[in-house]
Amino acid sequence: MKSKSKVVVVGGGVVGVSALYHLAKKGWSDVVLVERKELTSGSTWHAAGLLPLFNMSYSVGQLHKYAVNLYGKLEEETGKNVGFSRVSNIRLANNKDRMDEYFQYAGVAQTIGVDVKFLTPDQVKEIWPLCNTSDLVGAIQHPEDGYIQPADLTQALATGARNRGAEIYRNTTVVGIKQTKNGWVVETDKGSIECEHVISCSGNFARQTGKMVGLDIPVIPVEHQYIVTEPHPEIQKRKKEGLPEMGVLRDSDSRWYMREEAGGLILGPYEDGAPACYVNGPSKESEYELFQEDLDRLAPHIEGAIHRVPAFGEVGVKKVYNGAICYTPDGNPIVGPAWGLKNFWINEGHSFGITAAGGAGWQLAEWIIDGEPTIDMLGVEPRRYGDYCSKSYLIKKNEEAYSHVFINHFPDEERPAARPLRTAPCYDRMKNLGAVFGQKFGWERPNFFATDGMEQKDDWSFRRSKWFSAIEKECKNVRENVGLLDMTAFAKCRIKGLGAEAFLDKLVANKLPKKNWKN
């Protein structure tokens, strides 16, 4: 084992190995990865391997797009088959709101450069003959995506990293991480490694790794189950006839994904009531761990799946996987520099880890080596969280983020769990005045005031909502009279030092006011 290296990556899941691969690919060959057990033995090995390009976040969408592209070329580069089945992915819409979501998403996809097609129910039936399309409004299809074998993907990335000089130490447990004058020392049970940078990619152990350097990383995993059936004669018949796989099917309104697996089907629902797990971290011996299955809480989604694909109910259940997936309060990962610690990087909280690993590793390598990322990473920025994320808050919010995976992503959505958390002294008075609240950084702030007999309640939509007239009045009043804002959601930045004035003058549209200028 090396005693000195430029970077130490902590954690050998697909996320950590991808970070190592991208550092090496960008020319930093003196990099190492430390894994406490075997590669993939945390959550990677039991992931269903889906590569969904669909994501409402610009940052996450970019990471996914890059990954799907990279994974398609890995075999050529490393000689290792990654089991990439580019079978496409169809998302169904059962109602108009859902179609609205897809229309809005198509805009995001176009900006990112992801191919999306709109399908009629008949076109869905053509691709997925086992799907009941009678009550569908429409669907979208991503021709480029599909699924992959997560363990094979990790091994291919590991090979790519090793071929460029990176080293991987398995069965090596990190016991401490100390900051030094020039960087960091990562202490393991097999010796210490001095390094310039540390990347935390420890998945279910994120909070334990964070604790070693005094960071409270807001990641707590949630249980996710998927059901694997035995082969179905219809699917086996299709295979025999040489017909293509029907692809990944997602019924957003029934909240599940489904795909073919060895002649049978896989169903993965995102249900209500899935509990947070590993709240105080997994046990030190934990590896390749699964939890007891609980089909009862999946019941409505199973019924929905049998309605949509009757074949799914016609064969036996071979296995139910119930394993941990990392979550953050908003469901997006945390990728970037740690707050307050130089050269400590966070790559944690991946709930779509197989898809996001490629892009997250790519951007971290750009950031670490070149000093800045090459895409807008605001959506996965670590500093969007703060000390308001207590353990009990995380449990509630992460469970909510899990159950919201397929809930319609309205642009003005405010999720209800763990609220109100922080309130201003005038909270009750504003509430009595009709305030409908939203949450920013844990604080409750009025989004609008219900007026003219309007119900004091959110009204989310992709179209013009009822708050429009209320906000119209507010704007008019602030323009013509006076308004009072108790708390702004905008951050304040202090910019000082040599050239600060010139920098700001270039940054803002107006000319800066004179120094000591008073209004």
Place this chain on the structure above:
Amino acid sequence: MKILVAVKRVIDYNVQVRVKDDGTGVVTDNVKMSTNPPDDNAIEEAVKIKESGKAKEVVAITIGDDKAQETVRKALAVGADRGIHVKVDGIVEPLAVSKILKKIVEKENPDLVFMGKQAIDDDCNQTGQMLAAILNWPQATFASKIEVKEKSLEVTREIDEGLETIEVNIPAIVTCDLRLNEPRYASLPNIMKAKKKPLEQLNASDLGVDTKARIEQIKVEEPPKRKAGIKVASVSELVQKLKNEAKVI
């Protein structure tokens, strides 16, 4: 004909079992549990006999804490008609299990009692034999083939020397080997329907059975860790090492 099948909830065979730090047992909290694998063969065989028209009813029974009911529900999902759960907390030794089963046999009057040849958690391989003894019924253990005749069973047994075929009169106890059949998987609609099948709940104390442990467990330890192997460069080096170091040739 009525068949009673005993099923046990054990740590799933895929789980790497861990010993508790204080050596009092193995870790079962948050560990995936499932039906003892040869018990699945027992249920499958009973359901197959029922499907062939030779049996009228299959009753699944389990003994254990509240969660043991999941094991009965699974049996109901693959075709058992009704279930019995005898509630006992903690470890129940084979003698107590067979005494409870005897009470249930007296109540239910089955023609056959099936169960797995042994449970993969304690590996006792005693319950079937003890039950046969206290009921004074014939027994056929390690069954890999069962043929139902007029008033008897022809059972092929897996024994050290190969296969042994015996005939036992009904009523009889049969313990099942993994080679007996290939257990079916329950479909989701059947798993849902199983929730509505009758499941009778009893307490061991109501049956008048003392489940107190007769065996004192002193300590549970991990098996010694295997040492890493070495690579030898040639056959002659291997022979030399086997002779001088391992001293096996």
